[in-house]
Amino acid sequence: MIASKPVDFRKGINGLAALVSTALGANPYSGDIYVFRSKRNDRLKMVVWDGSGMVLLTKVLEDRRFIWPAVHAGAVRLSASELALLLDGLDWTRVEKKPVKRPAKTA
Structure with a gap:
């Protein structure tokens, strides 16, 4: 699930997990991947619960x-x-x- 609006990229894992609950109305511990973007659209952060802890991933595009x-x-x-x-x-x-x-019936 991707958030439509940019977020403050100083937010860490706890701040983004809180946004999943408050801004998106979702459960950050569901196992879904939540994607947030920067204002410049060249960076994104993803948070996901992997069953044993919360994971934070960051991606930066260099030329686009x-x-x-x-x-x-x-x-x-x-x-x-x-x-x-x-x-x-x-x-x-x-x-x-x-x-x-969609198949009509099985063999």
């Missing part, structure tokens, strides 16, 4: 900016593949998902 969704409040859920594209600095919003036909 992260593509962020145009959401004005709250958060957006990403698939694992969309998150991978985001972390690579690619425009994940332009990737078109092909519809998958």
Whole structure:
């Protein structure tokens, strides 16, 4: 889940976990990955509970900016593949998902 608004990047693991609860209305201990961005869109921080403790990850793009969704409040859920594209600095919003036909019955 990615937060739509930039955060103060001086916040550490406890401050970001608190934002998951207060700003996103989510449980920071759910095991979901929560992604926050800087004002310049060239840095992001992720927090996730791995079952034994809270993990904080930071990524800095050296020569470009992260593509962020145009959401004005709250958060957006990403698939694992969309998150991978985001972390690579690619425009994940332009990737078109092909519809998958649901099988009518099993053999």
